Amino acid sequence: xxxxxxxxxxxxxxxxxxxxxxxxxxxxxxxxxxxxxxxxxxxxxxxxxxxxxxxxxxxxxxxxxxxxxxxxxxxxxxxxxxxxxxxxxxxxxxxxxxxxxxxxxxxxxxxxxxxxx
Amino acid sequence: xxxxxxxxxxxxxxxxxxxxxxxxxxxxxxxxxxxxxxxxxxxxxxxxxxxxxxxxxxxxxxxxxxxxxxxxxxxxxxxxxxxxxxxxxxxxxxxxxxxxxxxxxxxxxxxxxx
Numbered sequence: 001x002x003x004x005x006x007x008x009x010x011x012x013x014x015x016x017x018x019x020x021x022x023x024x025x026x027x028x029x030x031x032x033x034x035x036x037x038x039x040x041x042x043x044x045x046x047x048x049x050x051x052x053x054x055x056x057x058x059x060x061x062x063x064x065x066x067x068x069x070x071x072x073x074x075x076x077x078x079x080x081x082x083x084x085x086x087x088x089x090x091x092x093x094x095x096x097x098x099x100x101x102x103x104x105x106x107x108x109x110x111x112x113x114x115x116x117x
Numbered sequence: 118x119x120x121x122x123x124x125x126x127x128x129x130x131x132x133x134x135x136x137x138x139x140x141x142x143x144x145x146x147x148x149x150x151x152x153x154x155x156x157x158x159x160x161x162x163x164x165x166x167x168x169x170x171x172x173x174x175x176x177x178x179x180x181x182x183x184x185x186x187x188x189x190x191x192x193x194x195x196x197x198x199x200x201x202x203x204x205x206x207x208x209x210x211x212x213x214x215x216x217x218x219x220x221x222x223x224x225x226x227x228x229x230x231x
Contacts, residue, residue, distance in 0.1 A: 004160075033218055042204060042221030043161060056218065091160050105151060106219060108160030 002026060004109035006092050012115045013082055020078045021112040025094030031101060032075050034067055035091040036060065037111070043091055049075060050097065082116045089113050121205045126226045129199075135192040137225050139205030142186040148209050150181060151219065152190045154201040161204065161221070164190065195229045202226050 005024045013019050025032050030051050035043035046065070048056040051072035061067075064082075069075040079086055090113075093106040122140040129135040141150065151166040165172055165179045167188070172179045178191040192199055204224040 035221075040223070042202075042223050045218045045220065048218055093160070103166075105153070105163040105166065106161075108162070110158075111160050 004092055004094055004107050006090075006109040006112050008112055009110060010113045010115075012117065014117050015082060015084060017082055018078065018080045019082055019114060020076050021090050021092075021114075023075045023077070023092030023109060025073070025075070025092070026107055027073075028096065029094035029107070030072065030097050031095045032069055033093040033095075033106060034075070034077050035093065035108075037089040037091060038087075046077075079114075082114075084116045087114055087116045121207055121222055123203075123205050123222065123225045125223065126228070128228050128230055129192075129195045131197060131229050131231050132194055135190075135195040135199065135227060135229070137190040137192075137203050137205075137227065138187065139190070140187045141205070141207045144185050144207050145209065148207045150179065150185075150188050151206040151208060152177070152179065153204045153206065153219075153221075154199075155204070155224070156198075156201040164203075195227075197229050197231065200227060200229045 007022045011019055032049045034046040036046055037043040045058050046061050047067050049069040052069050064080045067077045089111040091108055091111045093108045095101040095106045149166050149168050152164040153161040155161045164176050165174055167179045167181050181188045202224040204221050206219050
């Protein structure tokens with residue numbers, strides 16, 4: 001499968017614990033995005049990388065959230081001291097750069113569902 | 118990016134055409150109209166996009182009005198697998214350090230009925 005893959009697909013944790021999600025984008029895509037989706041809502045943008053550089057962060061990304069893409073390939077999203085309000089689906093997407101990115105849009109993974117008890 | 122308005126839900130009989138409307142009355146001249154869909158428990162999937170002209174691909178057709186203030190996504194022969202939330206998104210093309218990120222609304226929940 002050459003699509004965007006995310007791991008784990010499901011995570012249940014207790015409030016106050018740290019969790020980390022991993023995203024492997026499509027190999028030739030240098031742009032990577034993280035979104036969060038809560039029940040009944042559309043996905044909300046969190047952050048964006050071009051290669052290894054984190055170029056944009058939403059105000060939704062509190063200081064408990066950190067995302068990295070150290071070698072410009074896979075990315076991790078860590079949530080520290082989880083709260084019940086962090087329960088959501090965390091979606092990763094990738095796209096090529098330049099005009100081709102505009103034409104083909106974003107390719108999303110299946111998401112990582114987080115439940116904070 | 119311009120805001121879009123979509124009906125919260127629609128039903129369509131299996132085998133019939135599904136016509137999903139979207140209003141984007143504040144669209145700018147260089148903004149594209151994108152459609153994505155999200156089947157339950159999956160990530161969003163790109164369907165089609167357009168600027169001015171009507172577009173068609175293997176999944177759907179996109180009809181954009183002449184004044185570009187609204188558009189319609191057409192699924193010509195809806196199947197049960199087309200049951201999903203459909204998002205209409207308006208976005209300007211990449212420029213400078215722009216990120217291509219998409220702003221999703223709540224979309225239209227399409228239910229295809231047997």
